[in-house]
Amino acid sequence: MAGSGRVQLRDSEDVLLRVEDLVVEFPVGRKRVVHAVSSVSFDVIEGETLGIVGESGCGKSTVARSIIRLNPIDGGRVLYEGDDLAELEGGALRRIRPHLQMIFQDPISSLNPRRKVRDVICEGLAVWGDDHAVWTRSRIGELMEAVGVDPRFGDRRPHQFSGGQCQRIGIARALALDPKVLICDEPVSALDVSVQAQILNLLQDMKQRYGLTVLFISHDLSVVKNVSDRIVVMYLGKVCEIGAADELYESPVHPYTRALLASIPEPAATVDVAEGDIAGELPSPVNPPSGCRFHTRCPHATEICRQVEPTMARVGGGDHFAACHHPVLGPDPTR
């Protein structure tokens, strides 16, 4: 798997966020490094929802955090409206951050327990916005209303709300600065299923209402498909496959994508359940396999996969790309 290469990048004027050859490495002592993200490229068009899916350790959260510079970037570019976020420092970086806001996995621990939720939501506004108190107050009421939290409860603290309510407050906080890009890192993983649907629908509504572009990270394939226009599948710091949500699930070509779709409890109809039986364990990101990083577990791997890293290539007619020497191309007559 996967691969480097940038053919999947689109040449559209509407591209709002463009990640090129992103590299993130974490030193772990004795000159060893974890290769968390290795040459990952993708883009997001304005108003689009891009899903990133993969298992633990694939680098999906690191990608998200790198975009808003929550961790250092070791290579590549993150282009947002012509600025390279990887290069920005100090005041310039701070000025751009309101445009990109994030929602985290654990809704309760991402809110300061000692502050009133109103103050949690308005902190960004207090720093950045018009500091006219009356205006701020009405804006917060409006936001709380929009995300489905009764504005009368603004004086309460996070522990007085349920997990689902806290996630709504987290969303209100992210929206307070009127961002253009919303980065959601596993926003529903900690929630019960009945609440999960409420939050997913809310995110969809907020996206419409505030014209957001969304980057949605999750390990849950069904959830990602539900919210995304386009999906990136990652494995061990590399991109395996990128495509439109419905197309990617309809005709997955990368053996890893197919394995994921075959492993879920109610497997997708397009793959054979046996494809979910991928061998072995996830290799260490400190010393990733040569060639295609998936070759140690891939049922189709041959000599070339051990030696040569595949690059992203177009498969099928649309904007569907995969990095694989032996893609599983279905008998789709439209191809």
Place this chain on the structure above:
Amino acid sequence: MKTIETPRSLLEVRDLQVRFPTSRGTVHALDKVSFDLRPGQALGIVGESGSGKSVTARTLMNLLPRTAQVSGEVLYEGKDVRALAAAGAKHFWGVEMTMVFQDPMTSLNPVKKVGEQIAETLRYHLGRGRRDAWAEATELLGQVGIPEPAQRVTQYPHELSGGLRQRVVIAMALACRPRLLIADEPTTAVDVTVQKHLLDLLDRLRAEREMAMILITHDLGVAKGRTDDVAVMYGGRIVELADTVSLFSDMRHPYTEALMRSIPRIDDPSHHRLDPIPGRPPGLMEPPQRCTFAARCRYARPDCLEAVPELGGMVGLHRFSCNHPVGTERGRAALATNRAAGINATGLPMTETIEEVG
């Protein structure tokens, strides 16, 4: 249709009730929980946080805190397990009935080799010698699909991946050849590809050893694929209990239906609008004497607010606790009435996104 109440039940749970007194009132964690388990049967218990599924498991395993007030019967092969507890039957739990927990990192001792942890079980319960126990531990690791067991047996938990750790925990639970395994969210902490491997492993071991299993999960897909029967829990009660095929094809309780409709499915097109369950799960502190789901239920009528509906039907048949079951005349009538009024009996607005069913 299954036979009704055979005397061959391995486990019979009758009217189990668990309460926890706290400084802020009494938590009604379980109420009137009853079910049967045949030898070799796999029962799924599904529900959300606070529904009582883990408390059920812990009650069966005698792991509740001392403050818990328990009533009701748990019969294992006709014998009262709770009387055993008083008599100090230390070779019942861990031998006949064992448990696998959600997080393998916290259920293994980090400073002991995994082999020692398995061997310890064998020595304590079965009186094996040091050398025999070690050899058996190695063999068990092989049986749960751990590659190179002779090498792994000398490793510590932190040297293993999450999937391998959970296999070690399963090996430990199976060491004394239990007849009932309780698996409490055994795959919630692992990735999907690992989850599939672990569930396949449990299926295989269960068939080989004719072991019964209670599989506790919040994931309806897991329950659907891996169990013979499913109990759906809500607010500390079983609200629906049926064989797995009937439950998923012919659900009767509005909560079961609502739960199914709220989860995104892999075969739905993207941007498929979900039907969330309005409101939030009930509090367990002094619950009112009425249907606990009524406040979120689009079928709720005034009679739902008068008393808690009983889990009707015969043991062994499709049972549910609802006055206006889904897919029945009463259910359709309740839905039509509520829809005409625009609200259900508790004043919940009927949202327009929900299309006609059943």
